Amino acid sequence: MAKAEKQRAKKMTMVRAKKSFHHGDLREALIAATRELLIEHGPDGFTLADACRRAGVTTAAPYKHFRDKQEILEEIVARAFDQLKEQNARAVAERGSGTIEGISAMGISYLEFAVAQPAIFRLMFGDLKKSKKADEPGEECLKHVVEEVALYCRKNGHTADAQQVAVRLWTFVHGASSLELDGDYERVVPGLDVHNLIADVTPRLLGATSDIRAPRKKKGELRSDQCEG
Amino acid sequence: MAKAEKQRAKKMTMVRAKKSFHHGDLREALIAATRELLIEHGPDGFTLADACRRAGVTTAAPYKHFRDKQEILEEIVARAFDQLKEQNARAVAERGSGTIEGISAMGISYLEFAVAQPAIFRLMFGDLKKSKKADEPGEECLKHVVEEVALYCRKNGHTADAQQVAVRLWTFVHGASSLELDGDYERVVPGLDVHNLIADVTPRLLGATSDIRAPRKKKGELRSDQCEG
DNA sequence: ACTTATAAGTAAGCGACACTAACTTTGCAA
C-alpha cells in the first residue's frame, strides 16, 4: 500500500539501488563520493551530508562504517600515500634508478600528484593529522628517496649522507608543490615552469655536504645550467 | 529595575565594557579574538561564535563590521604578510644585506614566522585564497628576496638571474616551513635541525657553491641512464 | 524451512554554527 509505494519511490532516488534497502558496499561508495567532493570543492568545501546524498543514503548511515567524518578522510589519505609511493616508484623506474634524471623525475611525479589532486594533497600534509594510518606510508615515501640518493652516491663515489640529501630534495619538491598548488607561483611569478625548476635544482641539492663556504668563482664558469640570464 | 539589573549583569560579562552598550572598537577586538583562537585551535578549529563570546558580543554583531567570516580572516592574513615582510627585513639587516648570511637569515626568519603562528601561516598560503588584499604583500615578500639576491650577485660578480634564484630560495624555505609546521619532519626525520638545513642549502641555491660533480655534461649525453631495473 | 541474531539501513532530534531580518540603544550633529 502506502508503504510499498514509499519504498518504491525511495528506490528511485537511490543512486545505485542494487539490492533495494542495503547498499552493497556503502563504505566504498562513501569514500568515492567524498573523494569526488574533495576534488570539486576543496578540502573544506565538502560535507559528509553531501557525500551521503551522492551515495543515496541518509546522513546517519556513514556511522555504521566510520567512527566520524575524520575517519573517512584518514582512509582517503592513507590510500593517497600508497598511490603517491607507487607513482613515484614508476617515475623513477622509467628514467633510471640511481640517476639524477630518475631522482628528478621522482620529484616531478610528486609535484604532479599534488597538482592533480590538490585537496587530497593538502589533507595528506595538513594538520588534520593523519594520526595513525598515514604515518608509515609517508615515511616510506621519503625512504624511497633516500634509497635512490644512496644508490646515486654509490655509483658516483659520493660520501654524502643520503638521508640528509633526501631531506633537502623532499623539502624543495614539497615547497614547489605547495606553492604551485596554492597558485602562489602563478600570482607572483606568472610564467614559471615548475618542472624545469625542479630539474634545475635537483643536481644542486645532490651535492656533497660540508664544503659550503664563500662563493668561489672558480667553478662558476662551467655550468650552463646555473642560471641563464 | 529588572531591566537595569540585566544590563548591569551583562556589562560584567563583557570583556571590555568601556562604554556599556557600544564596544569601543569591536572590529579590532574581533580580529584579536580570532587571532587568539586561531593560535589556540588551528585554522579550522575556531568559530566566529567563539570570537564573539571572547569579545563579549552576540553572534550577530560581527556583521556590522565584516561581510562574513572570511573577511576577518583576510584582514588577519593581510596584516600577517606585513608582519612577515617586516620581520624578514629586520633579519636580513642584522646579518648583512646582500650576503649569504643575510639571505640565509631571511629564510630562517620566514621559517620562524611559520612556526610561531602555524595557523595563520597556513591561512596565508592555503587555498582559502586571500583573494584581494593579501596579493600585494605576498609579492613584496618575494620582491625583497629578489633584491637581496641581486645585490649579492652584483657584489660577487654573478650573472645569475636574481628572480630565478630567489624563487628557488623561496621554494625551499617554504617547503621547510610547511614540513616543519605540519610535524612531518618530526615524524620522519626526528632529530632534524631545520635552521641548519636552511643555512646549508642557501649557498647551494645561490649558485655560489659547487661541489656538484654531477655528470650532467650535456643534455643529450648522460650515461648511466640504464642501471638496473 | 523456520527462527533468530545481527549488520546495515531509516527517522527524528540535539546542539552548534554561519548568517539574516527586524528591532533597540546610543552618540552626534543640525
Add this chain to the structure above:
DNA sequence: TTGCAAAGTTAGTGTCGCTTACTTATAAGT
C-alpha cells in the same frame, strides 16, 4: 531638542555533525 545613522540586540533560518531508537534484510543454526 530632535532625529538619524551607527552599532548593538533578539529571534529565527537552514545546514551540519552526530546520537538514539527503531526497522529491515541477510545469513547462520537447528
